[in-house]
Amino acid sequence: MDARTIIGWNLRRLRVERGLSQERLALATGIDRAYVGRVERGSENVTIATLEAMATSLSVPVATLLIEPEADAPKPVPLRAGRKQGP
Template identity: 85%
Template sequence: MDARTIIGWNLRRLRVERGLSQERLALAASIDRAYVGRVERGSENVTVTTLEAMAMVLSVPVASLLIEPDPDALKPMPLRAGRKPAS
């Protein structure tokens, strides 16, 4: 797996685990939502500064975005579509 794919895989996994949409992550990290999608698909070269901003929003060290997933790991599932219910 190449570095861009690893970063995208980990970003999506961590984002979904925390229940964040791409839009919410992007807003909190001050980046474009479409950029987050391209990073998750592995089609964007990410700067260290952007990795740091996304890691901060996800409350993880930057290094956690660079850890190669287990070869048998299932692809991270998407969040359920639509708005969250009011709490």
């Protein structure tokens, strides 16, 4: 797995675990939502500054975004579409 794919994999996994949409992560990070999507698909070369901003928004160390997933790890699933239900 190449570095861009690993970063995209981890970004999506962490974002979904936290219940964040791409748009919410983009707003928190100060980047464009479409850029977040391209990073998750592994089609964007991200800078260290952008990695740091995304990691900060996700409350993880930057190194977490660079950890290669296990070969048999299930692909991160997308968030369910639609608005979240209120409490």
